[in-house]
Amino acid sequence: MVHYDIVVIGGGPAGLAAAIESRKNGVKNILVIERDRELGGILQQCIHNGFGLQIFKEELTGPEYAERFIKELINMGIEYKLDTMVLEVSDSKMITAVNPTDGMLHIQAKAIILAMGCRERTRGAIRIPGTRPAGVLTAGTAQRFVNIEGHMIGKKVVILGSGDIGLIMARRMTLEGAEVLAVTELMPYSGGLTRNIVQCLEDFDIPLYLSHTVINVEGHDRVEAVTIAQVDERLKPIKGTEKRFECDTLLLSVGLIPENELSKSAGIKLDNVTSGPIVNESMETSAEGIFACGNVVHVHDLVDWVTKESKRAGKNAAKYVKGQLENNCKNIKIKGINGVRYVVPHIVRPDNVEQTVELMMRVDNIYKNVKLVVKSNGEVIKEVKRKHVAPGEMENINLDFSKFNLGNSDEISIEIVKEGE
Amino acid sequence: MEARDMVCIVCPLGCKLKVIKNEESQNGYTVEGNKCFRGMNYGITEMTNPTRVLTTTVIISGSSIRRLPVKTSGPIPKHLIEEAMKIINEIEVKTPIKVGQVIIKNILGTGVDVIASRSMFINSEEGYLKDHLA
Numbered sequence: 001m002v003h004y005d006i007v008v009i010g011g012g013p014a015g016l017a018a019a020i021e022s023r024k025n026g027v028k029n030i031l032v033i034e035r036d037r038e039l040g041g042i043l044q045q046c047i048h049n050g051f052g053l054q055i056f057k058e059e060l061t062g063p064e065y066a067e068r069f070i071k072e073l074i075n076m077g078i079e080y081k082l083d084t085m086v087l088e089v090s091d092s093k094m095i096t097a098v099n100p101t102d103g104m105l106h107i108q109a110k111a112i113i114l115a116m117g118c119r120e121r122t123r124g125a126i127r128i129p130g131t132r133p134a135g136v137l138t139a140g141t142a143q144r145f146v147n148i149e150g151h152m153i154g155k156k157v158v159i160l161g162s163g164d165i166g167l168i169m170a171r172r173m174t175l176e177g178a179e180v181l182a183v184t185e186l187m188p189y190s191g192g193l194t195r196n197i198v199q200c201l202e203d204f205d206i207p208l209y210l211s212h213t214v215i216n217v218e219g220h221d222r223v224e225a226v227t228i229a230q231v232d233e234r235l236k237p238i239k240g241t242e243k244r245f246e247c248d249t250l251l252l253s254v255g256l257i258p259e260n261e262l263s264k265s266a267g268i269k270l271d272n273v274t275s276g277p278i279v280n281e282s283m284e285t286s287a288e289g290i291f292a293c294g295n296v297v298h299v300h301d302l303v304d305w306v307t308k309e310s311k312r313a314g315k316n317a318a319k320y321v322k323g324q325l326e327n328n329c330k331n332i333k334i335k336g337i338n339g340v341r342y343v344v345p346h347i348v349r350p351d352n353v354e355q356t357v358e359l360m361m362r363v364d365n366i367y368k369n370v371k372l373v374v375k376s377n378g379e380v381i382k383e384v385k386r387k388h389v390a391p392g393e394m395e396n397i398n399l400d401f402s403k404f405n406l407g408n409s410d411e412i413s414i415e416i417v418k419e420g421e
Numbered sequence: 422m423e424a425r426d427m428v429c430i431v432c433p434l435g436c437k438l439k440v441i442k443n444e445e446s447q448n449g450y451t452v453e454g455n456k457c458f459r460g461m462n463y464g465i466t467e468m469t470n471p472t473r474v475l476t477t478t479v480i481i482s483g484s485s486i487r488r489l490p491v492k493t494s495g496p497i498p499k500h501l502i503e504e505a506m507k508i509i510n511e512i513e514v515k516t517p518i519k520v521g522q523v524i525i526k527n528i529l530g531t532g533v534d535v536i537a538s539r540s541m542f543i544n545s546e547e548g549y550l551k552d553h554l555a
Contacts, residue, residue: 037485044539047476047477047478047490047492047538048476049474049476049492059474060538061476061490061492061538061539062490063490063520063538063539064520064538064539066539067520067539067540146478147478147488147490148486148487148488149486149487149488150478150480150487150488175475175477175502175506176477176506193435194428194435195428195429195430195435197428198427198428198430199430199473203473203499
């Protein structure tokens with residue numbers, strides 16, 4: 001059995017930032033565990049640019065963004081293990097892991113930071129009808145094949161889902177010589193960033209079918225055709241609107257789910273909406289001393305926000321190890337209501353707030369000209385105007401605890417109110 | 422008056438721009454809706470000569486990974502992207518490669534280089550150690 005002060009599970013952007021920040025806050029004995037053959041996580045396959053504008057004020061590709069953190073981690077002498085799969089985390093902060101050189105490992109940590117990221121929803125998760133041929137892949141898997149392994153995955157492609165990965169793969173496949181026949185989106189609006197609609201679809205004249213879904217997949221060994229149809233308000237396909245595309249590949253970009261198998265094994269409470277752990281202002285989960293950050297908590301739009309959130313987790317894990325985190329104190333519940341689907345963090349312990357808490361949230365629909373209204377025990381304490389909010393774009397509100405005197409609050413709620421009401 | 426609505430793609434904020442032809446202004450256009458100066462530049466460039474940063478990969482040997490990610494060091498005219506891809510796809514490189522290293526100089530006479538967007542060594546992790554701790 002080996003002992004560490006802090007063990008970080010996951011060597012992607014969240015894990016790297018958390019480990020670096022823990023070290024900056026005085027913890028020496030840190031281990032990062034990564035199951036892939038190198039650090040950097042999914043950033044290594046995201047070869048497009050646009051990363052780092054908030055953190056570095058310049059536009060980087062995924063591998064460039066990752067490399068800056070990997071260098072910093074290595075220069076700090078933080079230990080890491082690659083090719084290492086964590087099998088179990090216990091609530092007593094015991095980690096069981098396995099790799100080809102050490103065999104089975106038992107690691108006792110004083111604090112754990114969960115940074116396992118998320119995984120893609122698959123064909124099974126959305127029950128697409130039709131035969132089961134080869135050529136149906138998630139967009140992220142396709143991205144790895146094309147950008148890292150160097151395999152071309154198809155020539156004529158239909159993409160279901162307009163999330164950012166789907167849009168980026170539409171451009172990537174086109175650049176590599178494939179023909180992208182259609183991107184279809186179930187909702188009446190795209191789930192991706194507008195900039196990606198512009199530079200991945202419009203630049204290459206790829207049609208986007210909103211309010212459409214895939215209703216059939218044909219083919220025995222390989223995909224031969226995909227049929228799409230328009231859907232009504234209840235998301236049911238409308239007869240007579242079918243379009244059949246002859247193609248060899250169907251890419252799925254139908255959402256991401258935080259990867260919380262390990263969190264469940266540690267008995268950590270999860271939020272039904274985010275599918276990630278319930279966390280407090282310090283990014284600590286319901287298990288004392290186990291922290292979480294990044295896409296394992298809730299799926300972020302930008303890696304910059306993952307980095308910011310993970311720094312908070314790393315700093316607080318260091319505080320916990322040094323016994324500086326107050327646990328037996330008042331808990332304020334944070335709730336999203338009336339159009340706000342969720343808010344992270346879920347709980348704020350005012351005794352641990354230095355000054356402000358950044359609340360991250362998602363809305364349930366597209367709204368124009370609204371206010372995000374923050375209430376403490378039913379009284380309005382802050383209003384933020386927004387011209388446009390959408391489920392695909394996360395909203396942030398900074399709550400200054402010293403200013404609002406929130407120490408006596410039992411519950412803080414955030415809701416959407418139409419302008420003028 | 423000639424005007425076009427567009428979404429700024431300089432950064433992920435995606436400001437909704439209105440670019441209006443205006444003979445009296447210094448640049449020939451006025452831009453509304455941008456939250457920063459780069460949005461203004463983008464709006465005008467998009468009307469006159471749209472450009473994009475191209476990111477793709479080249480074949481690499483001697484590493485555990487089969488492709489090296491590369492990018493243009495600056496934006497290139499949009500209409501040259503297809504031709505640039507043809508040239509980039511002909512290239513093969515070998516480890517070691519350092520991030521920022523020039524892979525193709527002055528592609529298509531644009532004055533823009535194609536550069537590596539990550540370091541890659543025979544075993545990339547050991548390479549980092551050698552490079553940054555030695």
